[in-house]
Amino acid sequence: MRRFVSHLHSAGAAIDFAVPHPDGQLVDAPLPTWTHRRLGLGKDDRQGRTPGGCMxxxxxxxxxxxxxxxxxxxxxxxxxxx
Known part of the structure; x- marks a missing residue:
């Protein structure tokens, strides 16, 4: 059934996902890999950078x-x- 619903959704059918998942929340989709943006800022990411530097x-x-x-x-x- 899940496969059938996914094919319907991919074909453009309007599906109310709140019915099977009433407590669900929407989240942003991850960025494609070719954007080359780092989403996390860890201690390792800040080392070696010039403050105010621009690349x-x-x-x-x-x-x-x-x-x-x-x-x-x-x-x-x-x-x-x-």
């Missing part, structure tokens, strides 16, 4: 990401070629 993430081959403010919105990467 710009850049792709090793494409260079830093640049968002162009124009219509339609475009995204480019700055890189040196040769």
């Amino acid at each position: 710009v993430s850049a792709h090793p081959m494409l260079g830093p990401h640049v968002r162009l403010h124009e219509e339609p919105e475009r995204h480019v990467w700055r890189a040196e070629l040769g």
Whole structure:
């Protein structure tokens, strides 16, 4: 039954999950792995960082990401070629 309901929900059917789980609560879904955000701040995470320091993430081959403010919105990467 659970598999059938999951297929219905994936197909777009409106399912009231409060009926089988009346005490349930909604939580945020975890971020995808490609966002590279650390969600926990432990003692190890703070060591070795410069206070007030800032890092710009850049792709090793494409260079830093640049968002162009124009219509339609475009995204480019700055890189040196040769």
